[in-house]
Amino acid sequence: VAICKPLHYGTLLGSRACASMAAAAWGTGALYALLHTATAFSVPLCQSNAVDQFFCEIAQILKLSCSKSDYLREVGIIYFSLCLICGCFVFIVVSYVQIFRAVLRMPSEQGRHKAFSMCLPHLAVVSLFVSTAMFAYLKPPSISSPSLDLLVSFLYSVVPSAVNPLLYGLRNQELKAAVSKTYIFNIHKMHASLTGVSR
Template sequence: MSGDKSVSFTNCMSQMYIFSSLTCNELLILTAMSYDRYVAICNPLHYHMIMNNGICLALAASCWALGFMEVVPHMLAISRFSCYKSNEINHYFCDILPIMKLSCSDTTLLRMIIFIEGLLLVSFTPFLLTFISYVFIIATILRIRSSSGRRKAFYTCSSHLTVVIILYLSLVCQYLRPSSTDTLDSNKVFSLFNTAAVPVLNPFIYSLKNKDVKTAARKQLKSLMT
């Protein structure tokens, strides 16, 4: 807003840590939510006993703690960089990949950490757990005899599933593209979608299940049409 595009190295590292941690937190929280949907659909009679306040608090605290801890090795590896090709980042915020490409230091350790911890632990494990939850959820829904029952069960997890699909698709496009198409300019486009479009869409996706919101939306559309 001020027009000043400069940022200190400390602030850049802080921004990178916070952004990466919150991304990890979001993936872990969505994984916990998939377990919640699994319990709600596959064990509805025991839902309140299984997903009690203590379990919900433990899941939320674990997601936040792990999210902020998992990024620490990335930051330690980046802090060891002693040489950069330029002091200008071809990005609109401090992200790991642009900083890594800008460095002329050895990035082997950071690439290894990104692959082992970033892809396998932060991305693949939450995705696998979410996928397994939805395998059981879909299997349970298909066993419901009435079409209204199946529709109601699917409606229960539709918002969460939509958010999961959008987020993982954006992350795949941003971080797992072939090297031949992996340019900083294209990375900025996917980063913008991931950091701006996805958070804006989330409230609309979740609130569309709310009857009051849908009623208000219909009234607003009718007033605009008349």
């Protein structure tokens, strides 16, 4: 909306629309988590209760399951979730196609560059999340290993969450100035301490 219909931004995305979108995102996220948690806790475990993961991931819990019906129910939920994620990803890609078409029609090269620099990092983070999450849940068991599972789950659970604040925070001019000022201050302080030591 900001790029394709900038003049209608205020009317299309008012506080009520933003609150509705935030409530929908939080509500579906809470429902999704509750569904997985309830199903995971109902799965009887035959083996130990230790998972080869740094968090309680559903795929790792399923490896410990001894009930075929509960296992299949949770697998069904996972595939349904992946379909929803793919649907969201397709929506994001279609949105970006519209954005890129609008950006390419901009007369100013500087405007095009600024719009692309805002869109591409977000698309890269979303692509990383979706591709690694799908790989984690759809990869064949033959290529599964504890270290690979750990790496893939780290890529989809930690990296996007850690990178997003950097991507969007460093666009803020005040934050950029504060980071730059702190960096320069620390360089001067380190230089002063090194020259003091050498004397």
